[in-house]
Amino acid sequence: MSPSLHELIQNQRFAKRNISLPEKAIIYMHKHPTLIKTLKLGSMVLGSIGFMYPLLNKSFTYQSLSLATCSFSLFSVGCLAHKVLNIIAPPKHSMKHHLIKTATTRDAQIYYKGDIPILKITTSDPYRAGFAHGKLLAENINKLRNSYQLAMQTLPPLMPFIHTTPKVAKLQKVIQEVKKSLPEKYIKEMQGIVDGYNAWAKTKYFFVRPKPLTLEEVILLHLEPDVPHFKHLQTERNLNKATAACSAIVDKEKDGKIVFGRMMDWPTLGNPDTVVILKQDPETKIKTAEVSIPGTVFTLSGMNEHGLSLCMNICYGNTTSVNGLPNALITKLVLSTAKTSHDVKTILNKKRYKPLGPFHLICADPKKASAFFLKQHPKNHCLKESLRETPIVVTNLSKDPTVEDNVNFAKEREGRIQALFEFAKKYPRFTKEEVIKECLQLPYVNNILSAHRIVMIPEDRSIELSFDTAYAGTQPMQKLTRADLF
Known part of the structure; x- marks a missing residue:
């Protein structure tokens, strides 16, 4: 029997990494x-x-x-x-251990496909969709809320990836300024999440009842991907010293079929509460499937019914004002509006959505793929690269000479990914999908912040997914087909 690609690369330099003693201890605690x-x-x-x-x-x-x-x-x-x-040291989580409770309301349903939790929204009303989301996922939102308040707002920075985000009370002006830029449908959906959560909280006994959730708290959570850009938020999030950040890879098979791989890094703080949210935009009527986090309406990774698949990666740059949409909400607006990669470029050229902070938007449809770098600038964005003969690899490199270019070991991640692609050329029997899946398990790419690993096939309208509290690249992937998603 021929060895697998994973077995073949074990002795290659790009597949090895010297692990420090503290990280060895974290990995041991994670695994046990x-x-x-x-x-x-x-x-x-x-x-x-x-x-x-x-x-x-x-x-x-x-x-x-x-x-x-x-x-x-x-x-x-x-x-x-x-x-x-x-x-x-987030404890390892088996996807077979289901943490999200199944339930059904008039506007939504939570169920499992295999070991993947799915929240299917059946109403087109934003507020009702948010209310169902907030009530059905209230327990998971509560766990995330408590963890974030402890790690981000109470404890000092214990690790490079644990930072201090000011409390809502200190950020009222910033939050209100951001709120002005939010589309009304998203404000309604966020308010629905707040009210749904609080309706659940009222069912609890007084001595264990959580404090009421506020709209400002939910808006602050949606600013989490933008936190590194704001000195005026008084954050000390020093991701330059961290070993983690998102990675995206797009390539095509010999028959032209596009494969889109993505490792999403997010501080789970020990909560493996990834959920796939299925919904239909109330204005465009486009159906979307988003790999998301309870309590949020933004899009970190997703696909729509036309096969358009996309994700966002933060990167560093100069943010001069609190004027623009949070990164992950621009991603959501594009996913629920565009049908093709060309549509994405057209939308960005029209400058419909001004970004709050610099980030990469990577997108692919069944025929084309592109990566964009968006920032606060008169031109709003630039085309980073298009998919041609070599794969698109995006690892948070900002391409901005005024900022540090190798944040979060971006060059190391990109170098290892490119090295694996070069190595795989010796073995043409391996598909691009197999190569990309293996890339998402490489050192630095798969790390302590890796919350979910995704491989999307736009032509098939399918998503493969694995998730964990950390090192999600080691979890076996499970597939959702077109019938499951749309």
Whole structure:
């Protein structure tokens, strides 16, 4: 039996990486979640027993006080680990373990296709769509909300990819300015998410009831991909030192069929709550399938019924004002408006959507593919490259001489991907789809922030997907066909 491409590249330099001791520890904790959970629980139980023992026996000797002090320290470490460790070392999640509850309302349905959760919106009314989304996914939104408030707004930056985002109260002016640029249908949908979540929260007992969600919180979440651009948000998100960022690859088979691969990096903070959202735009009536996160209306990766597939990658550049649409909402507007890659170029040329911060928009239809670099500039965008004889590879390189060009090891990622393509030329039996899937497992491409891996085939209207709390490239992929999506 012939060896697989994965087996063939194991001894190649581009498939190897020197891993630091801290990352080795993180990888070990990620791969052994049951052991880590047992240690956390054990430290809390043993610590509490040791602390209570001298009190119950009314023994206050030097030895008993030492035992109580050590036990209290052990208990405190266990409690801290319980709160924080999942953020630093996200526990590995099996897709077979379904975390999103299935349910049906008059406007939406949550169900599983294989091990992929799908939220199918059946109403064209934005507010009702958002309300159904917010209520059906409220538990998952609540977990994400708590994790984000702890990691982004409470804890100091413990890791390069954990940053401090100011709380809503400190950003009212910024949020209100951004709100002015949002299309009314998205504001209605976000308000629906807020009201749906709060309707769920009211069903909880008072002592465990979460605080009401606000529209400002939801808008702030939608600014997450734009956070690196704003010094005036007073963020200290130093992604230049991080080992992670999104990667996109597009190539075509010998028969001309286009293959679009994408690794999406997102701080899951231990929450593997990726969901595929199926809906129809209320204005254009175009059906879309978006690989998304509970509580959001933006598009990070997606495909529409015409086969147009796209994703967005952040990149660095100069953002001079809070004037424009958040990146991932431009992606959503394009997905729900355009039918072809040419349509995307036409929309961008008309400058209909001004970007809030610099980013890449990568798109492919059944015949063509292109990558665009958008920024705050009079021309609004430039065509980065079109798919011809060599694959499109986008790894956050900004192509802007005024900023650092190798953020998040972008050159290393691009170099390794190109090296794998060159290596695969020796083995013509491997399809481009196989090569792209393997590229998405390479070091740096597959990393601690990798939340989902996608391969889209525009001609077939199909999506293959795997997701995890980290290192999603190691999870087996599952396929959604045209019938599943549209």
